[in-house]
Amino acid sequence: MNHHEAKFLLRARRPGGADAKDPVFAEALAETERDPTLRAWLESEAAFDRAMAAKLREIQPPPGLHDAILAGSRASQRQPASWWKKPAWLAVAASIAIILTLTRRFSGSDSSTQAFASYALQDLAVNSADHANHRPEVASLAARFTNTSLPLPGNVRVDAAELRRLGCRTLNFAGHEVFEICFKRDGHWYHLYAANVHDFSHGSADAKALLTTKGRISSTAWKDGNFAYALVTDAGPDALRRLI
């Protein structure tokens, strides 16, 4: 084994002892024992790899991502097959679904719209830096929401094809396409998230808006016959209430 072959293999060896028992590296490592030049190269390579790995570990996920993942998972209302496919759990799930349906009929809201509001809230919290990016193509769309009659629930009209054509930002909520429209009203920024209402586990229309606040960000969600909407702002709950 020459130097080139030994280096080629050893570049795939993780620094530390993680690959200590891998026989693929044995011959190349034995070569480093015999050759001081190669040994020095390996030490330098390992030090470089350790430094790179340490730098990568310094990159932290955005605050709120962890919570957003857990909230999104709860919202999906689907659990790992290893337990939820069992008949007993299916029976329990069916019972819960009936209870939730009955509860929703009387409360006028449901868990999926609430989860949608939480998702939108988390998105604004996690990705707040991106909200300065506004495409000119959608300026007229944003202006429409600036001037829409209040309350927004009942007066919002969006068309998925138009949103796609204009290049609205799209997100993924529990596997479903979500559009986001940012608009300014009375000096405050608002962010409207819209998803096909049929993508939701509960397809009932006209669910009432509920308001959720976390820190400086407030959100609410409602449905009409075509879309589920979540409206979010960091201008405070009163600013949100004025629109709903």
Place this chain on the structure above:
Amino acid sequence: MQAEAFPQLVETYYAALYRFALSLAKNSSDAGDLTQQTFFVWATKGGSLRDDSKVKSWLFTTLYREFLRGRRRGTRMVAIEDLGPAEQEIPDVETDLVAKMDAPLVMNALQEVDEAFREPLTLFYLQDLSYLEIAEILSIPIGTVMSRLSRGKAQLRTLLAQKAKGGRVIEFPQQGVRP
């Protein structure tokens, strides 16, 4: 894996998955979306995985597939064969230099490495994955992983050296656009 273990699963892997996603997607918004989507796929399909030791590979594989699904591969792959022997192109980058650089600048250099090399290189530097697991995640032969690690390191060192000298920093386009 039981449902109550899901938060623990997220806690254990979400940061490493996010870092991998960030190196692929090149912006934090898309990286966050990819990470979320990975755990959503787990919540819907991952429970059928019987071997707990495969969870880590499964998550990284899923994230990588979701990334590929989200966009078509361009022509950057063509550049792979143009690099020439890796051995001839590795500049000597002092380890201390890397240690002194800001993490975002180092990540920026990593993001500029050709995608085919960047994928195994990032997984390698996450240090939780062996070259065998990287081959499995990326669905490429073991020899190809080794070759790409070797060439990827060469390219990375070149980019780090440029950045250390105050070279041009290329801004990457944002994939998600808000109105």
